[in-house]
Every structure is written in C-alpha cells, then in structure tokens.
Amino acid sequence: MARITASVYTSHVPAIGAAIDLGKTTEPYWQPVFQGYEFSKQWMKDNKPDVIFLVYNDHATAFSLDMIPTFAIGTAASYQPADEGWGPRPVPVVQGHPELAAHIAQSVIQQDFDLTIVNKMDVDHGLTVPLSLMCGQPDAWPCPVIPFAVNVVQYPVPSGQRCFNLGKAIAKAVESYDEDLNVHIWGTGGMSHQLQGPRAGLINKEFDNAFLDKLIADPAAAAAIPHIDYVREAGSEGIELVMWLIARGAMRDIADPSASTRAIHRFYHVPASNTAVGHLILENR
Amino acid sequence: MSLDKPYLDVPGTTIFDAEQSRKGYHLNQFCMSLMQAANRERFKADERAYLDEWAMTEEQKQAVLARDLNRCIAAGGNIYFLAKIGATDGKSFQQMAGSMTGMTEDEYRAMMVAGGRSVEGNRVIGEDGNAQAHHQPQGSAGQKVKA
Numbered sequence: 258m259a260r261i262t263a264s265v266y267t268s269h270v271p272a273i274g275a276a277i278d279l280g281k282t283t284e285p286y287w288q289p290v291f292q293g294y295e296f297s298k299q300w301m302k303d304n305k306p307d308v309i310f311l312v313y314n315d316h317a318t319a320f321s322l323d324m325i326p327t328f329a330i331g332t333a334a335s336y337q338p339a340d341e342g343w344g345p346r347p348v349p350v351v352q353g354h355p356e357l358a359a360h361i362a363q364s365v366i367q368q369d370f371d372l373t374i375v376n377k378m379d380v381d382h383g384l385t386v387p388l389s390l391m392c393g394q395p396d397a398w399p400c401p402v403i404p405f406a407v408n409v410v411q412y413p414v415p416s417g418q419r420c421f422n423l424g425k426a427i428a429k430a431v432e433s434y435d436e437d438l439n440v441h442i443w444g445t446g447g448m449s450h451q452l453q454g455p456r457a458g459l460i461n462k463e464f465d466n467a468f469l470d471k472l473i474a475d476p477a478a479a480a481a482i483p484h485i486d487y488v489r490e491a492g493s494e495g496i497e498l499v500m501w502l503i504a505r506g507a508m509r510d511i512a513d514p515s516a517s518t519r520a521i522h523r524f525y526h527v528p529a530s531n532t533a534v535g536h537l538i539l540e541n542r
Numbered sequence: 543m544s545l546d547k548p549y550l551d552v553p554g555t556t557i558f559d560a561e562q563s564r565k566g567y568h569l570n571q572f573c574m575s576l577m578q579a580a581n582r583e584r585f586k587a588d589e590r591a592y593l594d595e596w597a598m599t600e601e602q603k604q605a606v607l608a609r610d611l612n613r614c615i616a617a618g619g620n621i622y623f624l625a626k627i628g629a630t631d632g633k634s635f636q637q638m639a640g641s642m643t644g645m646t647e648d649e650y651r652a653m654m655v656a657g658g659r660s661v662e663g664n665r666v667i668g669e670d671g672n673a674q675a676h677h678q679p680q681g682s683a684g685q686k687v688k689a
Contacts, residue, residue: 271635272634272635272636286655316622316625317570317573317574317620317622317623317625317626318577321570321571321574321623322563322566322567322570322571322574322623323571340577341577341625341626341629342576342577342582342625342626342628342629342630343629410558410620410622411558411559411560411563411620412549412557412558412559412560413559449658451555451639451659452621452635452638452639453555453556453611453615453621453639453642454554454555454556454612454615454642454673455553455554455612455642455643455644455673455674455675455677455678455680456552456553456554456555456659456664456673457554457639457640457642457643457650457659458639458640458643458650458653458654458658458659459658459659459660459661459664459673460654460657460658460659460660461661462657464661484548484549485548485549488549488552488555488557489549489552489661489665489666490661490665493552493555493556493557494621527654527657527658528654528655528657528658530634530635530636530654531635531636531639531654531658533658
C-alpha cells in the first residue's frame with residue numbers, strides 16, 4: 258500500500274527561482290538562503306520519494322479570474338513550467354502521476370471535499386521553486402509530482418482548520434492505494450510577507466517562529482489560527498501559510514495519536530526579496 | 543445582513559475579496575492578457591489603444607497608465623495580476639512592492655535586508671506605525687513632504 262513518510266514545508270518566493278536560474282546562489286545576498294537547503298538536498302537524495310504531492314498556489318497563471326477553484330488537483334500526465342511574464346523558468350517538465358492523483362481525487366471527494374479536477378495546466382513558481390530548492394538543477398525531477406493548487410489569492414481562502422482536515426483526508430486516500438509507493442507531501446508558500454500597499458514589506462519573525470513551533474508540536478493549535486491573525490500579523494500574503502496545514506494534517510500522528518512525528522530540519526531566514534523564508538522537514542516515525 | 547470583514551481595519555492593506563474582485567475583473571483580465579508576448583508588444587506600442595479594448599473604467603485605465611499600483615489596487619486590482627504589468631516593464635516583485643510605499647528602490651531594499659517592516663504600530667488603523675496613512679509617503683519622499 259502507498260504511504261506518506263514525510264512532509265516538507267518551504268516558502269516559494271519567485272526571486273529564489275530567478276537566483277537559481279541566473280546562477281546567483283553564491284552571492285552574499287542569496288548564500289544564507291541556499292545554505293538552509295543544503296541538508297534538504299542531501300536528504301532528498303537519501304530519502305527519494307516515489308511521488309511528491311505538492312500543495313501550492315497558482316499566482317494568476319493557470320487560473321485567471323475566469324475560474325477560481327478553491328482546491329484543484331492535477332491529474333495530468335505532465336505539466337509545463339509557465340511563462341509568468343518573464344519567460345518560462347528553465348526547469349524540467351513536471352511529470353504527473355495520473356493514477357494516484359485520480360485515486361486521491363475520488364477518495365477525497367467521497368470524504369466531502371469538493372476538489373476541482375484539472376487535466377491541463379501549466380505550473381508556476383509556486384510549484385517549481387520548491388522543487389528547485391529541494392532538488393537543485395537536475396535534468397529531470399527525481400519523481401512524479403501531483404500538483405495540488407489552493408486558492409489563496411481571492412479572499413476568503415479556505416480556513417486553516419479546513420486545510421488541516423483536508424490533509425487528513427488526503428492521507429487516508431493515499432493509504433487506500435494498493436501500489437507500494439513512498440509519498441512525500443509538501444506544503445509551500447509563506448512565511449510572513451505583504452506585497453501590496455503602504456504596508457508592503459511586513460515581516461514578523463515572532464509570528465513565523467511561533468507558527469513553526471506550533472506546526473511541529475501542537476498542530477491542532479496552528480490549525481485553529483483564524484484568517485485575520487495571518488493578515489494582521491504575517492501580512493496579506495502571509496495567509497499562504499494555510500497551505501502548510503494541509504501537509505501537516507496528512508502526517509500520521511494526526512490520525513493516530515500513538516504515532517510520532519520528528520522534525521529533522523528547521524530553517525528560517527529574512528529576507529528573500531519581500532519575504533521571510535521558512536523551511537521544515539518532518540518525518541513519520 | 544452584512545458580511546463579516548474583520549480585515550478592513552488593517553492599515554495600508556486592501557484585501558482582495560469577492561467585492562474587490564468583482565470591481566477589478568476587467569482590469570485583472572487585461573493584466574492576464576500580458577502573459578502573451580504578442581500582447582505585450584501591442585500594449586507597449588500604444589498603451590491607451592490597447593487599454594481601450596477592455597471594458598475597464600477610466601480610473602482603472604489612468605491608474606495603469608500612471609503605473610500607480612496603489613490606485614490599481616483601490617480600483618480592484620490584485621498584485622499577482624498587476625505583476626504582469628511589472629513584468630512587461632521589466633520590473634521585479636521587489637520593485638513593484640516598494641513602489642507602493644513611496645520609498646526609493648534602495649530604501650525599500652535596505653528595509654528588507656534590515657529585517658523588513660515591523661508589525662508594531664501597523665496592526666490596526668489609528669496606531670502610529672510607518673504603514674499608517676499619516677506617515678505616507680515613506681522614506682526620503684516623506685521627509686521632503688514634511689520639510
């Protein structure tokens with residue numbers, strides 16, 4: 258049977274992708290950011306998954322205002338890196354896993370989450386920057402990826418609690434898949450940042466680190482954080498952090514209190530462009 | 543019965559909710575059109591003519607022509623859509639975000655390198671933080687206004 262063995266959490270700042278693509282990772286501004294992912298790249302090699310279930314948000318790329326799905330699961334065979342206006346990132350095409358994705362879609366919808374099923378879309382920096390951070394610059398990504406896009410652009414976005422519960426449903430869906438697959442679930446976006454208005458540039462290290470603490474040790478409390486706390490404390494775009502709760506909700510200790518989750522890597526740095534970079538790897542034990 | 547909008551008292555911040563999205567539909571869809579290289583070229587060749595192809599309000603068109611992102615957001619724009627205008631102009635996200643504060647590019651970048659904008663005084667309208675209305679514009683532009 259398929260199982261989720263680990264969850265990865267990371268910011269997905271577009272400027273990080275540009276720094277990688279333009280060979281700037283050793284510059285003094287960027288070096289501390291990439292230093293925080295050295296452990297992670299080795300860990301990815303040592304713990305190569307069969308499939309990554311990658312929770313991210315589309316930034317007005319595949320989804321315009323014509324259609325705004327709250328939760329969208331990619332069931333395609335492959336996904337092209339999108340041209341977001343600066344030209345497509347020079348990264349590998351993302352290979353999907355249509356069989357597992359279709360299985361998860363059916364199971365999760367039967368658990369009362371109304372997913373939108375997407376058979377054709379391009380993927381933007383929200384999905385490709387985490388892959389670059391964790392895998393470097395390979396000729397092909399190490400395994401198939403199931404894109405899972407969450408609306409965090411138009412308010413109201415799904416609540417942290419709903420995201421957390423959705424994570425539980427995804428874990429259940431994965432565990433009911435017959436093939437023996439090692440699955441990682443990634444939650445991306447955040448941490449504190451605001452990209453608009455006179456309050457642009459907001460960073461809140463105290464909030465971010467308290468969020469990381471809670472996500473590890475008291476995830477139910479993290480799930481209970483209301484929208485307004487993210488907006489007020491972590492900036493209007495800090496609300497992307499609700500996506501981390503989907504990955505956390507899928508860890509085994511949520512469904513089974515006798516199981517344990519171990520944090521094997523934690524990293525935090527300010528700034529990357531407008532944003533606080535947070536990163537965490539949790540393993541099921 | 544009115545909707546619950548607890549975010550209206552956050553200073554210097556416009557939440558892109560269903561109402562803003564409705565107001566900004568054509569403005570944001572115009573921005574989406576700039577994801578195609580041919581449209582970027584047509585826009586750059588004659589901005590006004592290109593904008594006139596869209597069912598945008600005059601205020602939205604003027605805000606775009608002025609590259610005033612705060613005005614664009616007030617008129618229903620969302621930063622992820624407006625970023626396509628910045629990409630067309632060759633601007634980074636940091637340049638775009640900074641432009642809404644009144645700070646110069648160097649001033650904004652220095653603020654971020656120093657740890658970003660503090661939340662203190664910037665949680666609720668009426669406090670005294672640097673994102674509050676009575677402290678605009680920020681940076682050297684604001685010092686000139688006061689002088």
